[in-house]
Amino acid sequence: MYGTESEVECLSVAPGRVAGYSMPVHWLTKGRHARYHAPKAGSEGNPIDAARRARKNAMDAAGWLFLRSRARYVTGRNARRVYFRQGFWTFTLPEPAAESAARAALSLWLTWARNCAGLGEYLWVAELTKRGRVHFHAIVNSYIDQAAGRAAWRRCLIRAGALRADHPELDPRAVTVERCKSAEAGRLYAAKYVGKAFGGQRADQLGRRLDQLVADNAPPEVIAECRARLAEAMQQARAGARRWSASQECSRQGAALNAAEDGRAMDAVRAELARIGAKWGAKTDHGICAWFDLGKVNRHHAPILHRLLHQAAGVV
Secondary structure, eight states: OOOOTTEEEEEEEETTEEEEEEEEHHHHHHOOOGGGGSOOTTOTTOHHHHHHHHHHHHHHHHHHHHHTOOOEEEEOTTSOEEEESEEEEEEOOSSOOOHHHHHHHHHHHHHHHHHHSOOOOEEEEEEEOTTSOEEEEEEESSOOOHHHHHHHHHHHHHHTTSSOTTOOOOOGGGEEEEEEOSHHHHHHHHHHHHHHHHOHHHHHHHHHHHHHHHHTTOOHHHHHHHHHHHHHHHHHHHHHTTSEEEOGGGOOOOEEEETTTOHHHHHHHHHHHHHTTOOOOOOBTTEEEEEOOGGGOOTTTOHHHHHHHHHHTTOO
């Protein structure tokens, strides 16, 4: 760790990330200067930046969700005991419906799950198919019977106006669930489906392509076509940044430690980072950073970090 007499060493702990940096002493007493809170130039109203932030926040929420999920064995309908920590649900619509009605149905299902099925924390992401039909992916930390969940999904769709009241029972493929066994799997689920929903990567590619076409003096019709495709991708990224949500317990920032308030804890964490062979990055103006896969930070490999993460997540 780096620091001078006028700086304090700090650690920031978030799902999948442990960062070390130096903070000027006067920030601890007077607060950070307002200019450091100002957004970066050009970031306001930029849908691609908003999509990137939302993707990162969704992945962090998946990390907090894993921390708040207790591993246990549950008994299914066939009387078999299976290992369970998180469930990955997929909800599809058997008939075309407006996205607003589909979201209303999902909200009703989550309410049913909390009140009738013991749902705790959750994270959901909306995804658009090639036909433009919305469906949802959700990670939950409570065991819910699939048949009961499917029947409730049908009732919620009808109540939200996204399904005809005389529609027959849903196909089993309309609502599926599988076990999510690790933190890495949950974060990958979030990254995969959130990334597909936002479309920020496609907008980045089209933006670079447009710059190249302009630099090469391409024909006006080719540039116009690329601009139109970029505008469509930007619109998708803007809409996608709002296509996810999580329970309040999972939507939080990282926990922070500093040597001025708890030097003993800082020493213990630094010793643990050295023990597990943390590779710190190069020194910058803000100190150094290290990144960890939350799936590898467990009670067997890094007990101090594991305890710190659980305390930050509010898990007793």
